[in-house]
Amino acid sequence: MLARVLVPRxxxxxxxxxxxxxIRHPMETGFRYDNSGRVIPKNVINSLVCxxxxxxxxxxxxxxxxxANPQLQFYTVAQASGEFVFExxxxxxxxxxxxxxITVTG
Amino acid sequence: xxxxxxxxxxxxxxxxAPLVARAALAQTDGRESLIRQVTGGAPVTAGRVKLxxxxxxxxxxxxxxxxxxxxxxxxxxxxxxxTLLAERNPRPIVATFSLGPRAGRAEVFxxxxxxxxxxVLALAQLSDGSYWSGTAKVIVTELACLDGS
Amino acid sequence: MHLRLSAVxxxxxxxxxxxxxxxxxxxxxxxxxxxxxADIRAxxxxxxxxxxxxxxxxxETLWREPAGNSGKSCASxxxxxxxxxxxxxxxxxxxxxxxxRLVNLEGRINTCRSRQQQAEPLQYESEELLALSAYxxxxxxxxxxxxxIDMQNRRNFERGRDFYxxxxxxxxxxxxxxxxxxxxxxxxxxxxxxxxxxxxPIYRLEWQNMxxxxxxxxxxxxxxxxxxxxxxxxxxxxxxxxxxxxxxGLPIETPGVRR
Numbered sequence: 001m002l003a004r005v006l007v008p009r010x011x012x013x014x015x016x017x018x019x020x021x022x023i024r025h026p027m028e029t030g031f032r033y034d035n036s037g038r039v040i041p042k043n044v045i046n047s048l049v050c051x052x053x054x055x056x057x058x059x060x061x062x063x064x065x066x067x068a069n070p071q072l073q074f075y076t077v078a079q080a081s082g083e084f085v086f087e088x089x090x091x092x093x094x095x096x097x098x099x100x101x102i103t104v105t106g
Numbered sequence: 107x108x109x110x111x112x113x114x115x116x117x118x119x120x121x122x123a124p125l126v127a128r129a130a131l132a133q134t135d136g137r138e139s140l141i142r143q144v145t146g147g148a149p150v151t152a153g154r155v156k157l158x159x160x161x162x163x164x165x166x167x168x169x170x171x172x173x174x175x176x177x178x179x180x181x182x183x184x185x186x187x188x189t190l191l192a193e194r195n196p197r198p199i200v201a202t203f204s205l206g207p208r209a210g211r212a213e214v215f216x217x218x219x220x221x222x223x224x225x226v227l228a229l230a231q232l233s234d235g236s237y238w239s240g241t242a243k244v245i246v247t248e249l250a251c252l253d254g255s
Numbered sequence: 256m257h258l259r260l261s262a263v264x265x266x267x268x269x270x271x272x273x274x275x276x277x278x279x280x281x282x283x284x285x286x287x288x289x290x291x292x293a294d295i296r297a298x299x300x301x302x303x304x305x306x307x308x309x310x311x312x313x314x315e316t317l318w319r320e321p322a323g324n325s326g327k328s329c330a331s332x333x334x335x336x337x338x339x340x341x342x343x344x345x346x347x348x349x350x351x352x353x354x355x356r357l358v359n360l361e362g363r364i365n366t367c368r369s370r371q372q373q374a375e376p377l378q379y380e381s382e383e384l385l386a387l388s389a390y391x392x393x394x395x396x397x398x399x400x401x402x403x404i405d406m407q408n409r410r411n412f413e414r415g416r417d418f419y420x421x422x423x424x425x426x427x428x429x430x431x432x433x434x435x436x437x438x439x440x441x442x443x444x445x446x447x448x449x450x451x452x453x454x455x456p457i458y459r460l461e462w463q464n465m466x467x468x469x470x471x472x473x474x475x476x477x478x479x480x481x482x483x484x485x486x487x488x489x490x491x492x493x494x495x496x497x498x499x500x501x502x503x504g505l506p507i508e509t510p511g512v513r514r
Contacts, residue, residue, distance in 0.1 A: 069309060
């Protein structure tokens with residue numbers, strides 16, 4: 001699943017940093033019809049977790065009320081250099097993942 | 107004649123009153139039961155939760171929304187979770203975000219779908235278990251021209 | 256005799272169509288972004304918030320992927336798109352000398368695919384064609400549109416112009432009636448734009464998806480209750496040329512965000 005993440009490359013220890021993620025996903029509501037009149041089945045990204053050096057620092061449980069091609073923005077405190085790992089799954093069981101590296105000084 | 111008319115009017119008023127009252131109750135009942143799905147019946151205090159979202163949405167398919175909860179976000183006093191509710195949506199519970207002391211700031215931005223003009227509600231649960239709420243009214247309109255492309 | 260001639264001339268004047276002979280360019284020239292809300296403009300200018308950039312990102316990947324029997328990628332011939340594609344979208348639609356016909360950007364991409372890569376053409380509104388056309392057009396972002404009308408494409412230009420001024424559909428409205436005569440005025444909750452194509456392909460909130468200019472033409476035709484020609488139709492490409500001429504000087508904004 002195509003996704004983009006925005007994490008600062010560098011931060012000072014204790015600094016509150018902004019994390020952004022944008023995912024290509026139709027977040028199909030299950031209320032739409034195709035050209036033949038058949039219901040397009042519901043399929044949304046229902047859960048996402050962001051782990052910072054292995055520890056979950058943000059979770060989102062989502063439904064069809066989140067817009068297509070979902071974007072999330074949240075915050076965390078820069079603690080140690082390392083890696084952010086984003087993982088998510090949709091109703092059809094398709095998984096997505098992205099990572100970003102951060103250097104924390106001080 | 108006037109007596110009968112007055113009698114009928116009185117009868118209608120008495121019969122109609124519970125219906126009107128029930129309608130009003132149903133509306134608050136709907137929101138109450140929705141909130142209860144999240145809080146389990148725990149009391150909710152209005153405050154501390156701010157929603158930053160347009161008053162007039164460009165399109166109900168994608169409405170930007172920022173939730174900010176007043177909290178020091180320390181190890182002992184932080185926001186545990188934020189739940190977004192849109193009672194006029196077919197699925198009123200839009201999302202739940204789990205934060206925690208490591209968040210640093212209790213602020214989440216996303217884009218939501220709104221099925222109709224309505225009041226969006228955000229419920230925040232703090233580390234002490236208490237619930238706080240904030241609302242924002244968003245007007246949602248149709249496109250000027252139908253798009254069948 | 257003199258009187259009768261005047262009567263005949265007067266009659267012809269009455270029934271002659273709305274003049275397409277002297278197409279006016281709107282003044283001042285304004286991109287669709289100027290008619291959009293602050294939220295939409297913010298969504299477009301923030302490259303991370305802009306959902307269209309997901310397609311540009313995909314386009315960048317596709318640019319480097321081998322396609323068809325040739326095993327060649329776009330990059331095999333065109334190297335770095337940031338150099339080779341700079342300014343390209345600004346001069347399209349253009350005459351393809353090999354086929355002696357007018358092609359738009361999507362058509363040019365497909366021509367390359369079939370001739371150079373021996374690959375199947377990509378369908379309009381497919382993820383891949385939207386991604387590649389967004390990626391290529393994006394390399395000309397902020398550059399002014401500049402198409403030249405000459406002997407080779409004059410007929411296309413005139414056909415596009417005539418389309419623009421023709422009343423269509425049950426509502427019997429022409430493009431000009433909204434976008435030339437009434438731009439800036441309100442239609443329900445929206446402000447009518449000048450109808451330029453400088454930001455395409457765009458992410459349209461109503462579509463919850465990326466879409467081409469041809470999709471937008473189809474939207475408009477549906478809006479006036481006219482028959483929608485399929486995307487890729489030569490009438491649309493002629494219209495694109497007229498629109499590009501009409502919008503010349505406006506910077507390319509691809510990927511645009513609109514409601």
